[in-house]
Amino acid sequence: MKVKHWLLLLTFGLMLSVLAACSGNESKEPAGTDAKEEEKGEKVLNFLNPEAIPSMDPSLATDESSFIYLAATMEGLYRLDEKTQATPGIAKEHKVSVDGLTWTFTLREDAKWSNGDPVTAHDFVYSWQRAVDPATQSEYGPYMISGVIKNATAITKGEMAVDQLGVKAEGDYTLVVELENPTPYFETLTTFGTFLPMNKKFVEEKGDKFATSSENLLANGPYVMSNWSSTSDSWELVKNEDYWDAKTVKMDKLTFKVVKDPQTALNLYEEGTVDRMDLTSDLVDQYSTSEDYAVAADTFVYFLKFNQTKSEALANKNIRAALSRAFDKDALVGEILNNGSIAANGLVPRDFTPMPGSGEDFRKVSGDLVTYDLAEAKEFWAKGLAELGTDTVELEFLADDDQTTKNLVQYVANQLSTNLEGLKVTIKQVPKKQRLALDTAMDYQLQLSRWGPDFLDPYTFMNLWTTDSGNNWTGYSNPTYDKLVKDTASTLATDQEARYKNFLEAEKVLFEDAAIAPVYQASRAQLISPKVQGVFVNPFGATYEYKWADVGEE
Numbered sequence: 001m002k003v004k005h006w007l008l009l010l011t012f013g014l015m016l017s018v019l020a021a022c023s024g025n026e027s028k029e030p031a032g033t034d035a036k037e038e039e040k041g042e043k044v045l046n047f048l049n050p051e052a053i054p055s056m057d058p059s060l061a062t063d064e065s066s067f068i069y070l071a072a073t074m075e076g077l078y079r080l081d082e083k084t085q086a087t088p089g090i091a092k093e094h095k096v097s098v099d100g101l102t103w104t105f106t107l108r109e110d111a112k113w114s115n116g117d118p119v120t121a122h123d124f125v126y127s128w129q130r131a132v133d134p135a136t137q138s139e140y141g142p143y144m145i146s147g148v149i150k151n152a153t154a155i156t157k158g159e160m161a162v163d164q165l166g167v168k169a170e171g172d173y174t175l176v177v178e179l180e181n182p183t184p185y186f187e188t189l190t191t192f193g194t195f196l197p198m199n200k201k202f203v204e205e206k207g208d209k210f211a212t213s214s215e216n217l218l219a220n221g222p223y224v225m226s227n228w229s230s231t232s233d234s235w236e237l238v239k240n241e242d243y244w245d246a247k248t249v250k251m252d253k254l255t256f257k258v259v260k261d262p263q264t265a266l267n268l269y270e271e272g273t274v275d276r277m278d279l280t281s282d283l284v285d286q287y288s289t290s291e292d293y294a295v296a297a298d299t300f301v302y303f304l305k306f307n308q309t310k311s312e313a314l315a316n317k318n319i320r321a322a323l324s325r326a327f328d329k330d331a332l333v334g335e336i337l338n339n340g341s342i343a344a345n346g347l348v349p350r351d352f353t354p355m356p357g358s359g360e361d362f363r364k365v366s367g368d369l370v371t372y373d374l375a376e377a378k379e380f381w382a383k384g385l386a387e388l389g390t391d392t393v394e395l396e397f398l399a400d401d402d403q404t405t406k407n408l409v410q411y412v413a414n415q416l417s418t419n420l421e422g423l424k425v426t427i428k429q430v431p432k433k434q435r436l437a438l439d440t441a442m443d444y445q446l447q448l449s450r451w452g453p454d455f456l457d458p459y460t461f462m463n464l465w466t467t468d469s470g471n472n473w474t475g476y477s478n479p480t481y482d483k484l485v486k487d488t489a490s491t492l493a494t495d496q497e498a499r500y501k502n503f504l505e506a507e508k509v510l511f512e513d514a515a516i517a518p519v520y521q522a523s524r525a526q527l528i529s530p531k532v533q534g535v536f537v538n539p540f541g542a543t544y545e546y547k548w549a550d551v552g553e554e
Contacts, residue, residue: 018511021336038347040351042252043551045532048259050170050402052233054433056225059131059138063436064300064452067107069191071542072237075221076197077167077190080545082536086187090119090220091175100182101150102308104385105132107173111244113199114219116301121169123197127294129162130203139440140194143463144454146473147489148189155246181493185455190540192454199518217547222547235256237546241356250534250550257479261514266527275529281338284525287523287534292527295340296537299349300452301461304412304517308475311445312395317514318552320386323446324370325377327415334519336411337404345371348458349506350519352539356496362458366504369511369517382421391399398444399525401429409448412519442473458503459488460540476515481506 055061058296059195061070071079093104095195111119130157131141142156144512149165179186189195202210202218209216212517213229218239228235237254240246259265262280262506269277279287285295304323306314313319342350345368353362385391399409406429413425425446430438432541438444451471453460462470488499510516533552536545 022216031319044253044255044256045205045251045549045551046275047276048265048268048274050258050260050278050431051400052231053228053235054436055211055229055230057219058127058193058198059136059141060211061137061458063431065433067542068544069225070196070215071192071221071544072223072546073217073219073221073225074190074193074196075111075243075485076195077107078107078187078230079547080188080191080536080538081547082534082545084539086191089191090124091190094187102186103177104410105175105177107175108244109173112242113202114224114240114242115199115202117201118172118200119197119220120172121173121175123199124175124195125165125167125169126200126203127196127198128167129165130198132156132165134158139470140193140237142468144189144192144194147486148183148186152180165407172536183456183493189455200257202510212306220242222246223251223254240509245547251546254546254549262403263521269385269527269529272529275532277527278404278468279339279525279527281407284338287527288525290527294526294528296524296526297340297351297354297397298452298524299539300450300520300522301344301347301349302448302450302519302522303344303347304519305439305443305444305447305449305474306476306514306516307445307447307473309442310475311395313384313395314445316384317389318380319393320514320517322377322379322381322420324511324514325373325418326419328372328413329520330372330517331406331503332411336407337520339525341520342523344518344521345369346518347461347516348503348508349453349461352453353456353458355500357482359449362503366507368513369508377419381423385422389421392424393420394424394426395446396444397425397448398438399427399429399448400432400435403430405448407430412448423516425451439473442475444538450522452543455540458500459485462488462503462506462510465510470483474515476513478509478515479514481509481513486510504514 049065051065053068054063055067058070061067075089077089078086079089081087090107090111092108094105096230107121113119128145131135132145133140134156146153148197151160151164154160155162155165168176184233199218206216210279211217214225214227217225221235222240224240226236226238232465239249239252256332259344261375265277266283268274304410306320308315318434331344333341345362348362350363351361354360355362355365397409397413399405409427413427418422418426451464464471464483465476466482484502488502492498531552533550537543538545
C-alpha cells in the first residue's frame, strides 16, 4: 500500500489553486472467493467496509464510503492515477483561455453508460446543474461548485435559474466551462465525485428510486455495482465490460462486507476470507511485527462539533473553549487509538500543504492553537457557567456506532465530565448514515465528526465554517472569518502568499471563537495481504482507487 507523501505531490503542481476541499439484509456468510470462482480462474479480492454506503447519488454523497464506490463505478472528466496526477477519463484533453476563465474539454467518443447510451457533454451539464439546483438539496453542490463555476453561487441562493450555470455542451463531445475566478487546478477538481456525469433520462425515469439499489444505478467507470441496496451489508464491484478502458481493469470482481466488530474482522483476515482489515488499538501491538502490517498516514482530521442553535450552553464561547481544552488528546491517540494517529491542535492537517515561498508546512507555521490545558479549561468553564447563571450542564454526544469510535467517545465523555465539574455527558451512537442525517438536520448538540480533503489546498478545510457553507451545520458565523476565507477564492485568487496569510489568520479566528474542537489527525494501521496489488490511496477525494487493482502472489 502506498504511504501518502503530500509535500512531494505538491511539487507536481497540485497547489496552484484558488479553491476547492467526508444495516439491513444481514448475511450469515462472510464475503469471500468461493470454489466456483477459483475454478473459473476469476480474479477476486475481498475487502471490508466499516459501514453501509450512505449514498450512491453523486449530487447527494458527502462521505468517504460513498465517494470510494462512486469513483469505482463512475468516471468524470479526469481520474487520479497512482501519482495523484489527473489522467484522462471521459475527457481526452482540454485547453484553457489566456485569462484562465474558460476551460474547453474534448470528450472521448467511445465512452458508454452501462445501459449502452453514449456518455456526452450533456451528461456533465445536467449533473452539475442538478448539484447546484436548490431543489436537489445537495450539500456538496454549493460547497464544491459555488464560487468556482460562473453563476453557481447565485443559483444555489435561488437568485438565478440553473440553466445560467457556466457550463454548456457544444455538440455531444465538447464541454465548455466558465469559471468565476482563475482556478489553475480545476483539472484536478474535476476528478471529485460531485463533478461526475449523470444520464438525465435514466435519473428522471427512476425518480425516487434512483441510486437506491444496483438496478437503479448506471456505471460509466471501471466497475458496476452488484447485489447492493441502500441498506445492504455486502455488495460487489464487477468489471464493467462496457468501460472505454476495460482492457486496463484486471480484476473480475471485488467483494465488500460491512463488519464493525474488530475481532470478527481479524478472524476473517486470518482465515483468508478477506484481504485487508483496519486494526484497532488493542490489536496493533500484537500485529505490528507482521509482514502484512502497514500504517498509512492520513489527512482526515477529527473534531468535536458544537451546535450553537441546539444548546444554550454551546452557544456560549467560554463553554466551548472549556470543552476544547478539557480532554487529553495525546493520551487518546497513544492509548485509545494506538495506530499512528497524532493529536490535532488546529484544523489544517500536518504534512498536507507547504507555505508558498518558504516551503514550510502550513501546520508548523500556524502552530498549536488548541491544546489540552486543564487549568485553562476550568477557567473558561467557570466563566461560562457564571454567564449562563447555572452550575450544571447536560450535553448529548453524537457519534458513529463502530467499536473504535465507541472507545474514543467514551474516553472523551469521561474526560469532559470528570474534568469539568457540573457537566453530564450522555452518549448517543448511531449508524453513520443516521448521524449524517442528524448532522444535516442540526439535530444534535455535541458531535464527533471528521473531514478529509477534497483537493490539495487549505480552502478545503477552511471553507467548511463560512456562514453559508453547505457543511456548516453548527450555527457558527463570523463575518471576519467569512471575508478572510472568501477572499482567497476571489480577490486574492492568483496571489498565493496573500491567500495563505489569510488562511493563517482565519484559522486563528476559528479557534479564538472555539467554533470546533480539534481532536486528532488519523492514520490507518492495517493488515494487507501481499496479494493486494495496484490499490492506490489518494490524498484527497476517494480514499481508495481500484481501477488498477490486481492480484499478486502471496
